[in-house]
Amino acid sequence: MSLRALVGIGLLSMIVAVSGATATTPPEPATAHVQPPVDYPSMLFVLVLSTFVGLGVILRVSRLLHTPLMSLTNAISAIAVIGSIIVTGSDYPPKIRLLGAIALFASMTNIVSGFLITDRMLKMFKQTRSRGEG
Amino acid sequence: MDAVVQLIYLAAAVLFVLSLYWMNHPRSARRGVGAGVIAMVLAIGATWAHPLIIHHGWIVLAIIAGFVVGVPLSRVPLTAVPQRTAFSHAFGGLAAGLVGTAKYFQWASEGPDHLTPFRTAVLVVEVILGYLTFSGSLMAAGKLQEIKWIPQRPVLYRGQNVTNIGLLVIAVAIGIALVLAPTAPWARIAFPAMIVLALLFGVLLIIPIGGADMPTVISMLNSYAGLSAVAMGFVLENKLLITAGALDGSSGLILSIIMCRAMNRSFTNVLFGGFGKVQAAKAGGEEQVYKSETVEGAAQVLEQASLVVIVPGYGMAVAQAQHRARELYDQLTKRGIAVKFAIHPVAGRMPGHMNVLLAEADIPYADLVEMDEINSDMPRCDVALVIGANDVVNPAARHDKSTPIYGMPIIDADKAKTVFAIKRSKSPGFAGIDNELYFRDNTFMLFGDAKAVVGELVKQFSGAGAHG
Numbered sequence: 088m089s090l091r092a093l094v095g096i097g098l099l100s101m102i103v104a105v106s107g108a109t110a111t112t113p114p115e116p117a118t119a120h121v122q123p124p125v126d127y128p129s130m131l132f133v134l135v136l137s138t139f140v141g142l143g144v145i146l147r148v149s150r151l152l153h154t155p156l157m158s159l160t161n162a163i164s165a166i167a168v169i170g171s172i173i174v175t176g177s178d179y180p181p182k183i184r185l186l187g188a189i190a191l192f193a194s195m196t197n198i199v200s201g202f203l204i205t206d207r208m209l210k211m212f213k214q215t216r217s218r219g220e221g
Numbered sequence: 222m223d224a225v226v227q228l229i230y231l232a233a234a235v236l237f238v239l240s241l242y243w244m245n246h247p248r249s250a251r252r253g254v255g256a257g258v259i260a261m262v263l264a265i266g267a268t269w270a271h272p273l274i275i276h277h278g279w280i281v282l283a284i285i286a287g288f289v290v291g292v293p294l295s296r297v298p299l300t301a302v303p304q305r306t307a308f309s310h311a312f313g314g315l316a317a318g319l320v321g322t323a324k325y326f327q328w329a330s331e332g333p334d335h336l337t338p339f340r341t342a343v344l345v346v347e348v349i350l351g352y353l354t355f356s357g358s359l360m361a362a363g364k365l366q367e368i369k370w371i372p373q374r375p376v377l378y379r380g381q382n383v384t385n386i387g388l389l390v391i392a393v394a395i396g397i398a399l400v401l402a403p404t405a406p407w408a409r410i411a412f413p414a415m416i417v418l419a420l421l422f423g424v425l426l427i428i429p430i431g432g433a434d435m436p437t438v439i440s441m442l443n444s445y446a447g448l449s450a451v452a453m454g455f456v457l458e459n460k461l462l463i464t465a466g467a468l469d470g471s472s473g474l475i476l477s478i479i480m481c482r483a484m485n486r487s488f489t490n491v492l493f494g495g496f497g498k499v500q501a502a503k504a505g506g507e508e509q510v511y512k513s514e515t516v517e518g519a520a521q522v523l524e525q526a527s528l529v530v531i532v533p534g535y536g537m538a539v540a541q542a543q544h545r546a547r548e549l550y551d552q553l554t555k556r557g558i559a560v561k562f563a564i565h566p567v568a569g570r571m572p573g574h575m576n577v578l579l580a581e582a583d584i585p586y587a588d589l590v591e592m593d594e595i596n597s598d599m600p601r602c603d604v605a606l607v608i609g610a611n612d613v614v615n616p617a618a619r620h621d622k623s624t625p626i627y628g629m630p631i632i633d634a635d636k637a638k639t640v641f642a643i644k645r646s647k648s649p650g651f652a653g654i655d656n657e658l659y660f661r662d663n664t665f666m667l668f669g670d671a672k673a674v675v676g677e678l679v680k681q682f683s684g685a686g687a688h689g
Contacts, residue, residue, distance in 0.1 A: 125458055127339060134451060137464040140238055141471030147245040150566070151586050153476060153573025154302060156244050157443055161309045163237050163257055164447045164469035169268045170320040170457050175283065176274035180330075183323045188279040190319035193312035195287020196294065198261055201309060203295035204302070206254045211580040212247040214587060 155208045162201025168194035229267040230461040236260035237465050241472070247586055264461060299581050300538050303439060303570040307362035310442040314354025317449035318416070321347040324456055325412060329404055336403035340456060345396035347452035348412075349419045354445040356423030361438055364427070365570060375431040385425050392418035430491070432570075433612075437480040437491045439571045444473025476572045483566035483592075485618075485628035514665035516674065519641050520681035526603035529553055530595060532563045532634050533575055536609020536645075540671035543582040546608060549675055550584060552682035561588050563595040563605075563632045565613035596633045605637035607658070609671050614642075617657045640664040643674045 148156050171194050174187030236256045243253030269280065297305050321344050328335040336344075363371035395415040399408055430438055447469025454462030481488055523529060531550070537543055553560045562584065568575040576589050590598075599605070607614055614634040618626045634640055635658050642659055644666055658664055667674050 125337075125340075127455075130455055130458065130460060130463055133460045133463050134454075134467055137234075137238075137467040138471050141241070141468040142475065144238060144241045144245075144468075145472045145475045148241065149244070149246055150564075150573060150591055151247060151576045151580075151589060152244050152250055153479075154306075154571055154577045155250065155573070156241075156472060157306055157439070157476065157572065158302070158309075159240065159244065159254065159257060160443065160447070160469040160472045161306065161313065162261070163240070163465050164313050164450045165309075165316070166237075166261070166264060166462055166465035167313065167316040167320065167450050167453055168261070169264055169459060169462055170453050171283075171316055172265065172268045172274065172280060173271075173457065174320055174323045174327075175279050176269070176276050178273075178275055179323070179327050183327045184276065184279060186319045186323040188283045190316040190323075191280065191283035192286045192290075193316040193319075195284050196291040197309045197312050197316075199288050199291025200294035200305070202254055202258050202261075203292065204297075204305065205257075206251060207295065208299070208302075208577050208580070209247065209250045209254065211577070211583075212250070212586050213580070213583070214247070215585045 151212065152209070155205045158201050158208070159205045162198050162205065165194040165197035165201060168198060226267045226271065227460075229263050230459075233260040233264040233267075234461055234464040236263070237468055241468060299577055301366070302577065303435065303574060304362045304365040306571060307358045307365060307439055307442065310439070310446045311355050311358035311362060313446035314351045314358060314442075314449055316351070317446075317453050318348055318351030318355055318419075320453055321351060321456060322412075322416065329408065333404040338400050338403075341400045341403045342396075343452050343455035345399055345415070347449055347456055348416060349392055349396060350445055350449040350452060352416050352419035353423035353426070354442055354449055356420040357427045358423075358442045358446075360424050360427035361430075361435065361442060364430075364432070365435060372428070373432065376428045381425075381429060385422065388418055388422045388425065392422065433484075433567075434486075434491050436567050436569070436571050436574075437477055437484070437486075437488075440473050440476035440480055441488075441491075442473070444470050444477060447471075447473055479566060480572060483630060484626075485630065511659055511666045512664070513668055514641065516667065516677040516681060519665070519667055520678055522639055522641075523553065523558075523604055523606075523678070524556065524682075526553075526558055528598070528602045529558055529560045529604045529606060530563050530599065530602045530634070530637065531560065532565075532605060532607045532610045532614055532632050533568060533579065534565075534608065534610025534613060535569055535575075536611070537671055538569070538575075538578050538609070540609060542608060542672040542675050543578055545672055545675035545679060546579075547582040547584050548679045549682070550588075552679055556682075561590045561595060561598070563592065563634075564589055565592050565610070565632055568610065568613060592630065592632050599633040599636040602637040603639065605634040605640045607634055607640065607642040608675065609643070611656055614658050615656045616661075621657075634658060635661055635664070638663065641667055643667045643669070643671050645670060 168191060171187050171191035175184050175191050237260050240253040240257040240260065243249040243256065268274070294305055325344055360371065364373060367373060392415050395411050395418070399411060399415070402408065427438065447466045450466030451463050451470060454460065454466055477488065481491065531546060533546065537546065550560050562579055564575050566572065569578065576586070579589055580586060612626050612629070614632050615626060616631065616635050617624050618629045618631045621627055640658065640661065640663055642664060646668065659666060
């Protein structure tokens, strides 16, 4: 019950936050001289609510699965891949883009190995063998 | 275009939440992985397709390199999963640190007015957290992998905490100076100096931590890796980064708390306490004697039991005895004896590690029981078989204030009618703490290598079966 409420609130707030952000973001990419106002309050909003959603969801994770959970969250936090792609692919000086490429390599490694090893471990968890004995 | 990207990010965020939600049961957990993969592909696709992304060569190269390294890393033996996990925390921290560094220098040279105080502040947080997670996790991975030049035992020296905190304070002070004057002439030197300090702090933070505390430390570094992704989200104004980072951060936080509770220690105590310096064993004194039992005798007792609880510790995994334990489980359940595995939260080297090791040996998860649940059953347990576990079954934790494990919740193996403990040799344990359990009236020792002893036990049963 409380978890569903939490998830619901979290998702709703994300929708509100995203729609707010998309409404205020100007269609043109910002140039160096004209800066769009940055919507920090809504980012804080997202942070606080997703932390609560995270706590609610993680507390329900079976203790059996804490190791796969950690490798899964490893892969998920490799969402840093987004930032790496932006830095690597934008029109920046090569030195800066090189840093991005290394970061992209590191994130990609985490994504690939994180998801693969999580699945590999989860496959091993079986409810019963030929017949369970209580 | 921007709205579409934001909506795709939103879908990815929802999938990430669902992915973790489905981890609440082994039945649905693999669906969670699928959701995570879809979310990640969506996020990468939406970012890559953005018109501001104009260079593609290095992106392709880095992604290929990621696969080349990532696939073998996912095939490590399960005993090495803690190292792999620590290693990937390191990579997570490195990515955050590098992106932060790149953004700082790009803004500093191309658009100094982008470096507003708030943005610089989150940049500083991202960079410090990222690099200290990087070097700290590498140290942790090295300790777990038992690399020669990284000391396994806690390294302690006078003024350690002052040194460590001092380093962090200096790094933060530089950070504050950067916030106040992000484009000052000295900033281009101060920024790398801050990075070096953060790297150094990460190493020094992990050096005093011993093997027993690794589960807590890994969880904590997990949290840091998440938080550095959150900070990156603030720097790049990206809500998906903030959401996913916060999910990771809260996961690490919860696991750290569970680990600390399981050892009855506080967070600060783990980080700044220096485990193992408290006690130098109350050596000598009264000479206590073990009662040992033969494998044949033990097998007879086991055969008469109706409930057997096996208490595994990391020693079991070191001896590679889990497959033998599975065979014993098979033999006993075939005779109608209920067999449960009692899992202490800190059994193994990271949260939940023992469950994975036993699942790999093909033991159904219904018979892997948590400490809190099994303890109420222990008084009606006929035989407790301790394989490679020590501290987590030591009754001294309940009453002996002089042991470092005092107050730690334990599995009540001593309450079983008979206890068999498998131990490699008669010498006192490596940690120098004698285990009270071994000297109880109802405890009998089975001396020998865990794998060999359990194998012998199995032979007793399978042999008896063959002769009818």
